[in-house]
Amino acid sequence: MPGTVATLSPARLLLWLYGLxxxxxxxxxxxxxxxxxxxxxxxxxxxxxxxxxxxxxxDTGLLYAALYSAWVAVASVGISTGLALLLVLWAQPTLRRPPLPALLYVPLLMPSLVVAFYLFQLLSRAGWLSRLSFRFGLTANLEDFPELVQDGPGVGIILAQVLLSFPFLTLLFQAIYQESRLAEYYQLTLTLGASAAQFRRRVAVPVLLRQAAPTLLLSFIATLGAYDIPLLLGRPYPQMLSVYIATRLQRFDLRxxxxxxxxxxxxxxxxxxxxxxxxxxxxxxxxxxxx
Known part of the structure; x- marks a missing residue:
């Protein structure tokens, strides 16, 4: 009877439902x-x-989709990581006083589809920047404005992913920086005669990247399987993996x-x-x- 009661307890039932x-x-x-x-x-x-x-x-479609998705994921995570490291290692005083810490949370509250729609309205050839450039005489027609969304290299997709992941990685690196007491190590290295550049390159960057490696890999996987942003900001070809698979599943041809x-x-x-x-x-x- 005790075993039966334990098996049917709310905690165990919740675990079984979660596992399912x-x-x-x-x-x-x-x-x-x-x-x-x-x-x-x-x-x-x-x-x-x-x-x-x-x-x-x-069928080369799946291979191209995989390569294109890998390129977008590597570029997005790489740029986001570089920007986050730049802020954490070179702008510590700014990160510790308002309003920047609060502003970093704003993109995290926005759904990916909203971010994609915002960038489409901002960066497309019929968008706000294109109209402003035409208004001020920087471009003579729509075709003169650079193709920043629904483009071959995936610039719009990468920008959207960076906008979403860069603030999160900055907050993550800042937390690691404080928990690892890197500020104290920085003062110690200066006392021992090392330069600030040597501290960043040989101490801070390895510590931050090693501690954040699991999260960076998960960010890469999440970007690799993104759907909303590539659907709105990407081209029909090449497509990212999730869009490629969904397109084939939704075709009228059952074959x-x-x-x-x-x-x-x-x-x-x-x-x-x-x-x-x-x-x-x-x-x-x-x-x-x-x-």
Whole structure:
């Protein structure tokens, strides 16, 4: 009886429901996608077949989407990290007095779709900046204004992701800076004859990046799988992975579904692999730090 009561307790029930939501349903979705990619599930299930996997080698769309998504994710996280480090290491007095600390929280309150819509209104060739440049004689027509959204390199997508992630990384690095007592180490290195540049390069940057590495990897994964921002600010081609998969799933041609299932399964498995690598790396680092 005690075991039964413990099993049915609200805390255990909550844990089971949480496990079902974050593990059970995603695993079931992955299994369905895998079965659909081999013809064993879905509207076109007609028996096991490997033709969709064989056709993947001839379809360059998924590869281009993966490369394009990786470029956007690397650029977004790299620029955000660089800007955050620049503020934390070179503007400590400014970060400690208002209004900058409060302003850093403002972008974190904005949904990604709102940020994308705002940048579209600001940076498109029919947007506010384009109209101002035309009004002041900087451009003669709409085509003279640079293509900053729905462009090939993904400038608009990268700007939106940086606007969302840069404030968060700044707050994260600032918290690590204070918890690691880097200000005291800075004074110590100056006393020992080192320069401020040497402290930043050899002490502060390695400490900040090492402590924030798991969060940076998660930010990379989140950007890699972003949907709202690429949907509004991206081009029909090339597309980021989430938009590429959703487009194939939503087509009227049901024959596209198995290929979409396969693409979704491979992307999800790859992202789960990255998360697993993150956990293994973190455990190895924790084990190595134990005396």
């Amino acid at each position: 939501l974050v593990v059970g349903l995603p695993v079931a979705g992955l299994a369905y996608a895998l079965l659909g990619s081999v013809g064993l599930a879905g509207p076109l299930a007609a028996g096991f077949t490997g033709r969709y996997w064989r056709a993947l080698g001839a 596209e579904l198995p290929s979409a299932y396969l693409a979704g399964f491979l992307v999800a498995a790859g992202l789960l692999g990255l998360i697993g690598l993150l956990r293994l790396t973190g455990r190895a680092r924790d084990t190595a730090s134990v005396p």
